[in-house]
Amino acid sequence: MPTTLKNEAAIVGIGETEYSKNSGRSELALASEAVAAAIRDAGLSPSDIDGMTTFTMDTSDEIEVARAVGIKDLTFFSRVPHGGGAAIGVMHQAVMAVATGSAKAVVVYRALNGRSGARYSEGVSGGPTTSDLIHWSWYMPSGLMTPASWVAMFTQRYMHLTGCTSADLAEICLAQREHAVKNPRAFFYERPLTFEEHQSARPIVEPLRLYDCCQETDGGAACVVVSPEWAKDLPNKPAVIRAVAQGAAGNQESMTSFYRPEIAEIPSMDIVARQCWEISGLRPDDIDCAVIYDAFSSIVLWQLESFGFCKKGEARDFIQDGALRLGGRLPTNTHGGQLSEAYIHGMNGVNEGVRLIRGTSTSQPEKNEHVVVTAGVGIPTSAMILGQS
Amino acid sequence: MAISGKEREAFEKKLEAYVGLDIGVEDHSRNPINAAMIRQWCEAMGDENPIYLDSEVASGSAHGGIVAPPAMLQAWILGGVAMAAGEDDPADKQRELHRLFDAHGFTGVVATNTEQEYLRYLQPGDTVRARTVIESISEQKATGLGIGYFINTRSVFKDQNDDEVGSLTFRVLKFEGAEVPAEASGDSGEGSPAGPPQRIKPALAHDNAWWWDVIETGELPIQRCAECGVLRHPPRPMCGECQSTDWDFIRSTGEGEVVSFVVIHYPEVPGYTYPLVVAVVELSEGERFVGNVVDVDPGDVSIGMAVQASIELVDDELKLPVFRPVSV
Amino acid sequence: MGETRRFAEVGVGDALPALPIELTTSLIVAGAVASQDYTPVHHDKKAAQAAGMQDVFMNILTTNGLVSRFVTDWAGPDARVTHLSVKLGTPNLPGDTMTLTGSVREKDDAAEAVVVDVTVKNAWGNHVTGSVKVILAAGD
Numbered sequence A: 001m002p003t004t005l006k007n008e009a010a011i012v013g014i015g016e017t018e019y020s021k022n023s024g025r026s027e028l029a030l031a032s033e034a035v036a037a038a039i040r041d042a043g044l045s046p047s048d049i050d051g052m053t054t055f056t057m058d059t060s061d062e063i064e065v066a067r068a069v070g071i072k073d074l075t076f077f078s079r080v081p082h083g084g085g086a087a088i089g090v091m092h093q094a095v096m097a098v099a100t101g102s103a104k105a106v107v108v109y110r111a112l113n114g115r116s117g118a119r120y121s122e123g124v125s126g127g128p129t130t131s132d133l134i135h136w137s138w139y140m141p142s143g144l145m146t147p148a149s150w151v152a153m154f155t156q157r158y159m160h161l162t163g164c165t166s167a168d169l170a171e172i173c174l175a176q177r178e179h180a181v182k183n184p185r186a187f188f189y190e191r192p193l194t195f196e197e198h199q200s201a202r203p204i205v206e207p208l209r210l211y212d213c214c215q216e217t218d219g220g221a222a223c224v225v226v227s228p229e230w231a232k233d234l235p236n237k238p239a240v241i242r243a244v245a246q247g248a249a250g251n252q253e254s255m256t257s258f259y260r261p262e263i264a265e266i267p268s269m270d271i272v273a274r275q276c277w278e279i280s281g282l283r284p285d286d287i288d289c290a291v292i293y294d295a296f297s298s299i300v301l302w303q304l305e306s307f308g309f310c311k312k313g314e315a316r317d318f319i320q321d322g323a324l325r326l327g328g329r330l331p332t333n334t335h336g337g338q339l340s341e342a343y344i345h346g347m348n349g350v351n352e353g354v355r356l357i358r359g360t361s362t363s364q365p366e367k368n369e370h371v372v373v374t375a376g377v378g379i380p381t382s383a384m385i386l387g388q389s
Numbered sequence B: 001m002a003i004s005g006k007e008r009e010a011f012e013k014k015l016e017a018y019v020g021l022d023i024g025v026e027d028h029s030r031n032p033i034n035a036a037m038i039r040q041w042c043e044a045m046g047d048e049n050p051i052y053l054d055s056e057v058a059s060g061s062a063h064g065g066i067v068a069p070p071a072m073l074q075a076w077i078l079g080g081v082a083m084a085a086g087e088d089d090p091a092d093k094q095r096e097l098h099r100l101f102d103a104h105g106f107t108g109v110v111a112t113n114t115e116q117e118y119l120r121y122l123q124p125g126d127t128v129r130a131r132t133v134i135e136s137i138s139e140q141k142a143t144g145l146g147i148g149y150f151i152n153t154r155s156v157f158k159d160q161n162d163d164e165v166g167s168l169t170f171r172v173l174k175f176e177g178a179e180v181p182a183e184a185s186g187d188s189g190e191g192s193p194a195g196p197p198q199r200i201k202p203a204l205a206h207d208n209a210w211w212w213d214v215i216e217t218g219e220l221p222i223q224r225c226a227e228c229g230v231l232r233h234p235p236r237p238m239c240g241e242c243q244s245t246d247w248d249f250i251r252s253t254g255e256g257e258v259v260s261f262v263v264i265h266y267p268e269v270p271g272y273t274y275p276l277v278v279a280v281v282e283l284s285e286g287e288r289f290v291g292n293v294v295d296v297d298p299g300d301v302s303i304g305m306a307v308q309a310s311i312e313l314v315d316d317e318l319k320l321p322v323f324r325p326v327s328v
Numbered sequence C: 001m002g003e004t005r006r007f008a009e010v011g012v013g014d015a016l017p018a019l020p021i022e023l024t025t026s027l028i029v030a031g032a033v034a035s036q037d038y039t040p041v042h043h044d045k046k047a048a049q050a051a052g053m054q055d056v057f058m059n060i061l062t063t064n065g066l067v068s069r070f071v072t073d074w075a076g077p078d079a080r081v082t083h084l085s086v087k088l089g090t091p092n093l094p095g096d097t098m099t100l101t102g103s104v105r106e107k108d109d110a111a112e113a114v115v116v117d118v119t120v121k122n123a124w125g126n127h128v129t130g131s132v133k134v135i136l137a138a139g140d
Helices: A027-041 A062-069 A087-099 A131-136 A149-162 A166-180 A196-200 A227-233 A268-280 A299-307 A347-358 B005-014 B035-045 B054-059 B068-076 B080-085 B093-103 B209-218 C025-034 C044-049 C060-075
Strands: A010-016 A051-055 A074-078 A106-113 A202-208 A220-226 A239-247 A289-293 A368-375 A381-387 B023-029 B108-116 B128-137 B141-143 B146-157 B164-175 B221-225 B247-251 B255-264 B276-282 B289-293 B306-313 B319-325 C019-022 C078-090 C097-108 C114-121 C127-136
Touching: A010 A027, A010 A227, A010 A347, A027 A062, A027 A106, A027 A202, A027 A220, A051 A062, A051 A087, A062 A202, A074 A087, A074 B093, A087 A239, A087 A381, A106 A347, A131 B164, A149 A202, A149 A299, A149 B255, A149 B276, A166 A196, A166 A299, A202 B080, A220 A347, A239 A268, A239 A347, A268 A289, A268 A299, A268 A368, A289 A347, A347 A368, A347 A381, A368 C060, A381 B306, B005 B093, B023 B093, B035 B068, B035 B255, B068 B146, B068 B164, B068 C078, B093 B128, B093 B146, B108 B146, B108 C060, B128 B164, B164 B289, B209 B221, B209 B247, B209 B319, B276 B306, C019 C060, C025 C060, C060 C078, C060 C097, C060 C114, C097 C127
Parallel strands: A051 A074, A051 A106, A289 A368
Antiparallel strands: A010 A220, A010 A239, A106 A220, A202 B255, A239 A381, A368 A381, B023 B128, B108 B164, B108 C078, B128 B146, B141 B146, B146 B164, B221 B247, B255 B276, B255 B306, B276 B289, B306 B319, C019 C097, C078 C127, C097 C114, C114 C127
16 A cells, blocks of 8 residues: 555546637537547547546536446546646545556546636626525625635735735736747637736736636546556656645635635645645755646746745746746746636646646746646645656 | 537528628618707707707807717618517518528627717718628627627718718627527626616525624624634634634624725626725734725725724615725 | 817826716607617617516617717817717616716827727616717817
8 A cells, every 4th residue: 555645646648628718519528528538648448447536616427428438337436626726636536546546547627618608707696505605695795706806815915015016927927928829729829918918908806907817718628547557558658646735724715715814825735735745755946847727827926935936925036037938947837827728727737737748848848857737726725746757 | 509510610601691791771861961850869868069059159160060960870861660660671681691690599689889980970951871781790709698699780871972971880799599689788698687786695594694684783793702702703603712612792893904905897797886995804803804995096995004894785785894994 | 068178188098077877768768769769679668678678778879979978078069079989788777877987098199189988887887888089179
């Protein structure tokens, strides 16, 4: 029995649909296509898969996807809550299943009609009285009801304490757009962004402007996780999972943890980062590039601090001089991220992490020994470190 | 679900045939531009600009005499009472195009944009006629109202000398789903429930309803553990310090300080006024509360600002604590 | 109706005086009739309700007329409107108030014209947003 999750599993296949504003088909269709593509990419057949995991927010049941794709008997299935915070939580489930033998090959997926269907930007509102709705009732009557508004509240405080400005946020958006311009999957493929455009864009929820906010996308993404031993026999270069972890710090509310002594930080990701270093035995210096969850530009800064790439409050200095761009200290979100590629709740980021290890990103950094991949923050969250076999 | 695959391809092929077509119907002014209709328009609009009605002032103005309000351009060619019957001219290609959309499930229609250009102001005695061309049909789009297509039409208005006097472009969305009347709605996609819009109400249940009951009395309550005395907000059934389920509450002074705040611009939800300031406020008792800061320019709100709560009606029905800056 | 406003005295960012207008059935019907628009939903409450609305609602021509008036009230009798462009939003219904606000977005020196951005709000949100280009009187 393993004592940690280090090197116990590898990602051997990735797949996705096209990313668009109007898929013209059901979320189940998107999930099935992404899953089938990931299995194909892994060099496996659907009947090899015996485990499945996704987000609680996904509308496509594991068993429905399994039937659609032709996956047969399952020995493991599970779901992870809290929206984008689940992005690597699902990987955590897959790795645990493979490491313990609960399943041999787990497919992880997420698919949504995030633009043509239910849009998160429209916010939470009425509906049946669930514990969720009672929670939001502390905020909705005052008009605080969208992810942008919740994240802006933390961002304002962070800017106040660190001196970070909207111009610093622009650097994150510009670096990622530079990557998206080269990525044919990206919504902003061949469409650059200038500093002036970022600064003059309309405010959504101050201090966040339009390009500080991710897109809303229709699409699906999936990957296949197996043991490193099996991975050796498969066609693709495996992305070995060096560490994977979840975290929810004390006094956590889903996205509105306004009641901690200091709200200019994200202690849940601190917990995740600490575990990632402990499990992998690696240090920030060992990481060559990163996929950092970016539903909003500001949340990238906090994660750089959580993982110790810089000190608390100093991320704005770290990202100067192109640290997040190709050739910089930590090329980040080389697919364009959710700001500029697509918003698939972080699953498209997992696939980009795998491409970075394989050396097939459209913005491929030279060094790619280790890659950090993270999930949504402000919520209970998760992250992993990928490495070469 | 919108049509897809081969069916969509065939449909879009048919649409293409309409792009660039003159709709085949010419509209013309049934009366020359005249003072009576201008007066009726100005009275309805409350427009007291003398260039439309007062020949003396108009003659002395840059316009050199009485002119018609520019926004009346289309009014000169509309059909009047006959429109109430709602009958289509069978020769009208625009109507034919709408019927084609209807037949493929895109039964909704909503006007989204209009643009007018006025080359000159019309004068009494002028006549106008307009021809309309279907300028473009968009690719299929996902909109707030559903999947659909935008149709752009452009009408060019000419006078009795065949000189162009202006143009009108009109953009409508034909979308899948419920019938929504033209002009009824754009972004919101909602009909219009009775009465003015209200704020979103809190959902009430066992652990929070008491708090809202106290708010109704004009007090701002903070839950307190009856065992160890620790305060907690938002309310929950157990004390995280001593695990006691006994509790009462204290009445907050409402004095506090802004810990952080946001200024919401988008989306605009009916019932709220934008830009909308929402703050996390630390009350003097040490607990935090999230609420609006009112009667202040959003640019003047700052972290650390002293504020005072008061319990007020924020719409016709809901009482809520709101904060105002304390002048020092 | 204000004084004639001269091109030279207007600056980018200048705000126009806000114009609140009470929405009555009379205004909505009078506007529809004055624009020769007899589409039933603009004068017949039953027809409007059959179309899913609670009451008659303002037609686009009336909105355009009021937006144009809002700008020329400010610009004065010598002004000449050349462009009017609006994006349509929430309907104008009786019992509500529409409030027109605007500010000068740009100055076209060659044409001695200004572009005014206009927002018209009602209780449900933006009734329309748009812009009006108007040639102002020359000189100072």
